[in-house]
Amino acid sequence: MTDISSTTPAGRKSLYVQDARTRRRNAAEKRFRAYGLTAIIIAVLMLAMLVFTILRNGSGAFTQTYLSLPVALDAQVLDPKGNRDPAEMASVLTLSYGQVLDRALETEIAALDLTIEGLGAGDANRLISRDASAQLRNRVLSDPELVGQVVDVNVLVNGRIDGYFKGRVTAETAARDANVSPQQLLLAQALADNGTMVTRFNWGFLTLPDASDQRPEAAGVGVAILGSLYMMLVVLVLSVPIGVGASIYLQEFAPKNRWTDMIEVNIANLAAVPSIVFGILGLAVFINFAGLPASAPIVGGLVLTLMTLPTIIIATRAALQSVPPSIRDAALGVGASRMQTVFHHVLPLAMPGILTGTILGLAQALGETAPLLLIGMVAFVREYPAAPPEGLFDPASALPVQVYNWTQRADPAFVERASGAIIVLLIFLLCMNLLAIYLRRKFERRW
Amino acid sequence: QSRDQVQVAGSSTVLPYATIVAELFGENFDFGSPVIESGGSSTGLRRFCEGVGENTIDIANSSREIRDTEVAECAANGVEEIMEVRIGYDGIVFASAQTGNSFEFTPSDWFNALSAKVVADGAIVDNTAANWSEVNPDLADQEILAFVPGTRHGTREVFDEKVIMQGCEDTGAMEVFVAEMGEDEGEAACMTLRTDGRSVDIDGDYTETLARIGSSPNGIGVFGLSFYENNTDTLQVATMGGVTPSTETIASGEYPVSRPLFIYVKKAHIGVIPGVKEFAEFFVSDAIAGPDGPLAAYGLVSDPELASVQQAVADEVTMQ
Amino acid sequence: MTMYDTTRPENAVDQQTIKIQARNVQVWYGQKQAIKDLNVEILDKTVTAFIGPSGCGKSTFLRCINRMNDTIDTARIEGEITIDGENIYDRRIDPVQLRAKVGMVFQKPNPFPKSIYDNVAYGPRIHGLARNKAEMDEIVERSLRGSALWNEVKDRLSEPGTGLSGGQQQRLCIARAVATSPEVLLMDEPCSALDPIATSQVEELIEQLRQQFSVVIVTHSMQQAARVSQKTAFFHLGNLVEYGDTDDIFTKPRDSRTEAYISGRIG
């Protein structure tokens, strides 16, 4: 046998001093670490920046300006026949109630003795949200005896005035703006000063349905939250078991042959299919062929399930693959079946990866708009869907849809609401993933 | 059991008007607010023509007239009776950043600024104009940068026909093109826009155009009238042929660039799906679509012949 | 061969039934042949030792007996192995049932990343060997005592099995295999990481097990083979060179390779 140790340097060197090579390698090590840290910092900074932007733009959506004033319900306008019959009173449209409110505000301004220089006739009218008339009409129709009385109402103010209190609208922009005048702002300020107009937390944003372009102040994400919730229920119930089941079969049981390869490539390929194509599929299969209703969360959920499956399957397979074979041997060796081996030993070890796949898949599903375009969920929906399971078949919209819609609206007030909806969406996502994140931390271990 | 809500799908230009109407309809009737999907006229009509039945839509919004091929497809799928309802007109305006120069355009200016080929001294040459003042000395000395709707938008069709084509004819380039390349090719050459980045296609919505003007203050964008009217604090509008766009000038036909908007109603669903006819009638009623109604307030140009439209809806008149 | 003159039990082989029979077994890993035309009969209630130089195919053959080679993609087996007269490579054979009957201790200790208790209780649990918690506790304790680990771990049964020392892990794996009471126990170098005392305790366990079952043990320690086994098989380069009574193999080997190996000349 030859001498092993011939290449060893003779002189003994201190461990306290690093030799040149070690120093170089340590420098490389430090660089590498720094790269890693930088990568994380970049990612987290980006996140912080995006979240900051969203919060800055969107926090306004959670407060709203309200106006309280006494309204004289003019019987001549609201009940021309005078018989207080709700059915007949229903023929009076909201537009007339709007006039009643306008008159009440004028009266109030006169009563408060507020004089604003240059305030045109009718300028005061545009302070009140168009939504208020609908509220008032509903109130009157449910209690016809109110007609003729003076009632106190608390109504939303117009989006631009509300924008003034949030700093979005200033006297300067108002001067250029055709929809609001500086005098109106002065009036609003005066009303706010004496407490008639207040800005407070806006539950309506979370509970109300969408509103049209003319009433940004009344728009909320209530229907969208329900729609997203229903869809995610469907996705969660279907995609996780199906995805994990398919992965287990493909990774652990399927014979290693062309057929399995084909399925594998197929799944990887499905991940690359643009989401709108899943919309085309959904329209063709679930709506036209299967006859499910359009705009319904069940269809959205099914389409999103198909869309998230590849993500979950790819993640799960990778995780299953990384479980060391010795664990399988150990279990098989004591007489566990392959199925028992997988469910008792391999799956728990693969859990972090499965949960990551689920988190990413659900995040994607929750934020996706394009596939919903073709199955009718990118829609303006004002009616709340019923409770599940029937509600799954009622029209609903979804949070990303609401964001998408609002970013297209003309009134700048919707920008704030879109960001607000994104905040809601992120909170929704976080809630949805909290359990998964917690479980993942529990299952994470090294061996 | 049948659906509770009327289902509407289609053009995103009609969408804001339809939502306003749907909201009011839901408040004032017992039918519940119709569901209004967006997704473009094409998708709307495709869904509309998929057949008759509960899981097809009742009304399609469209920013253009339905085409004959589409009518044929509809008929092939059993959708034979279609009511065409014109709800008003959409004005198309040119606007730039509030803080920048103001403009007074003619179609010729736009043709000379954006067309890929122009005529110089009787010869067809590539368009190299870099400045609006190069195109027309009366215009401000500002770099040419136009945000025009992408080829998916119906607005683009109007822009092409009523501005670029008009400009092509006005400047006399049309004759030269046609003489050089023949009828079809010549017209096509008129409407081919330059691709060197002076003319930027916008595939998104007006909000995107607005954002682009925000990040490139030199840009001039093409907007719908209602969008402009909601953003007068940041945008200033240019005149076209000396006319300032407004609902009045468009209704009177003075302002040239506008187009009609439609809703198509599936007659077979009237009486089957509750509220379909009521919604259509409500849509074109005076209180809503009239010159003092909320739609006009939002920027829809009221149809001068609204009364005949209302009558047609009441009588359930179908196409042809 | 005075080297092996340590105390050992009577190595007399009773007139016993054949438990495992291998006929013309050949094993390939991809292109490489690891076992060449192997024939052997393993008796019931007997300890059989497999000896031979490292890499000669002992583990491979052991894994064939309970079909653990099925899990290696590249492994391919030909020939026939019968247990109690049934061909275990028959299509009707359920490998799961086979492995419940033929337990195995692997060469590299591979505890589950679970608690020590669960490691041992896993087998009995899936086979339903305990009716209640008390019975299970008893099985676990008995198995751990048998593998000489009880005293070291009785206070930390709920700690992970992977946090044990090498020898402790090995004993844990023995306990795990014993806990399911298999009819045949295959042990691949079960004492390689054990100190002499633990080794002798495990050997005692083996001796005990052989009262009822058949035990096959792979070992590199000739002393151990001589101490615990009644039959010895000598493997060399994938061949079963010699098989016979342990006493005979060690005292009067017939094949020159066997002799060379046990006298320490070939490796």
Next chain:
Amino acid sequence: MTMYDTTRPENAVDQQTIKIQARNVQVWYGQKQAIKDLNVEILDKTVTAFIGPSGCGKSTFLRCINRMNDTIDTARIEGEITIDGENIYDRRIDPVQLRAKVGMVFQKPNPFPKSIYDNVAYGPRIHGLARNKAEMDEIVERSLRGSALWNEVKDRLSEPGTGLSGGQQQRLCIARAVATSPEVLLMDEPCSALDPIATSQVEELIEQLRQQFSVVIVTHSMQQAARVSQKTAFFHLGNLVEYGDTDDIFTKPRDSRTEAYISGRIG
């Protein structure tokens, strides 16, 4: 103790310098103390054997010497270990350089999922020990020959190291450790899965290495300890019970526990 009278080299200890010195070393795994107040001096150019029952802390202490315990989250060490007079737990010490100097063969063979060649060439490559391919080939061959694996694998150097038999993997790991020419080599039961011939070849390798370096070997085989080492340390329940010349330990142990262990009474 006539049991250990196999041939072995002179166990005379030269007047040598102290290579490794441990002072008051204590190691905890979480709450559990694995090493209790250990003091030892390991000489240069000497083979030191660590013996003791399974679970007594041998591996733990071995891992302290090249700071491999750093990788176990729960492990905590107190006291001081110096190599060539330098405290290896000093903040100035770079564990990477330390480990290059103090090589290790682990108890469980852990070849990389790479080719056999790359497994061995890995160390020399990161330390830049070979200037070119030819030199690297030479290092690989020399190391594999030293660990008695060359003949078995010379035709399949490009096959994965994970496809070797248990004993082959163990020798591969020895070759891998030797290839980097460390000044101190820590071997945790390097021969546990080896047949006698391979064992004696590895022992020969150890003997050779000690001409220049210091070797620490953990073993459960008292014969092996007696054969290869000049110094022996006996561990028991986390304590270093006795440390001295191998001959003395085996012939006239001072502590009763040592005596009990080597005569096979405690485990």
Next chain:
Amino acid sequence: MPMSWALFAALLLAVAGFYLGRSRACQAGGSDVRTLHSRPTYHGANVGLSVLLPALIVLALASGLRMAGVIPASSGAIAGLLALGAAVAGLGWAMTRIDSDFRARNAVERMVMGLMIFCSMIAIATTLGIVLSLIFETISFFGQYSLTEFFFGTTWSPRFEGNSRLGMLPLLWGTLYISFIALLVAVPIGLLAAIYLSEYASPRLRGFAKPAVEVLAGIPTIVYGLFALVTVGPMLRDWIAQPMGLGNSGSSVMTAGLVMGIMLIPFVSSLSDDIINAVPQSLRDGALGLGSTPSETVRSVVIPAALPGIVGAILLAASRAIGETMIVVLGAGAAATISGNPFEAMTTITVKIVSQLTGDNDFSSPETLVAFALGLTLFVITLALNVIALIIVRKYREQYE
């Protein structure tokens, strides 16, 4: 509704069957359950599944037939009764099979295996569905537009008036270019982040950073799009493109690629982190023990061992990049051009699928139908890329232990 009631009843029956089967099996085992071939739980599960599966199959068949219009919509009640009948029959049959020799575990495992195979068939069915829902319109597109023009045309300019030029090459180029840049951002950052998280980070940092980075995947893409349009685009234009004379377009391949890369980070980082974490510690010990630095250990031992999973993660990210719309629309513009200049505006196949499909064109004109052809073509292209990726991964796989 009768069908959902039947489903509910079948579920209840299955649960009842489970308990019945289990206690019956305990009886069959007599005093010693060890005489049973399978554990009583498996007997119970076998009964439960034997109840549930027939009912499910009947219901699925019935609703399939109903949708296809073979049987009238009113037949729900009959179908429900049939399903219940099947469930009861399953119960009876399964109960009679319980005895000590019955291989209940094998039976249950076969059924579970069947379910799992069914799950993986869903992927095939989806593919089939996608191809079917695209193919007819694609054929009708090619009936109106030349095949060679579409595949090899270098101009993309749809028009309302017809006479459009619909060459897909500029779109394909844009797709590949933008995805490439996105991966160029996401893969290094994601991979380095994953390595840092799994090898260096303290548990606390890891516990915070990993879920935080995952939020990036959940932010709606429109936010990224606006970020690209409003912040990144002008920045790149003013600081890099214009000073270097590379153009003055606010939207560019670079903008979209960078921003999309950020969105894709979690796909690479989180999945890779899990896989890296699953590599056994003994491998790291082996390398560290030879005196390699942690980074050398990661690069030469851990990453190769985790490679198949990491490649899967990267492919997933690439897939998302190809399928992304909003970021491209707002970040890269809508211009279909072929150019090597990363500061020029370009667009992708996916964007054009969406815009042609949701535009105002005639829905039976080639301008709209081209969306389907583009979808199918993209499908085939990514399929080819995936096959190549599979072959490559097969070649470089390193299996540990």
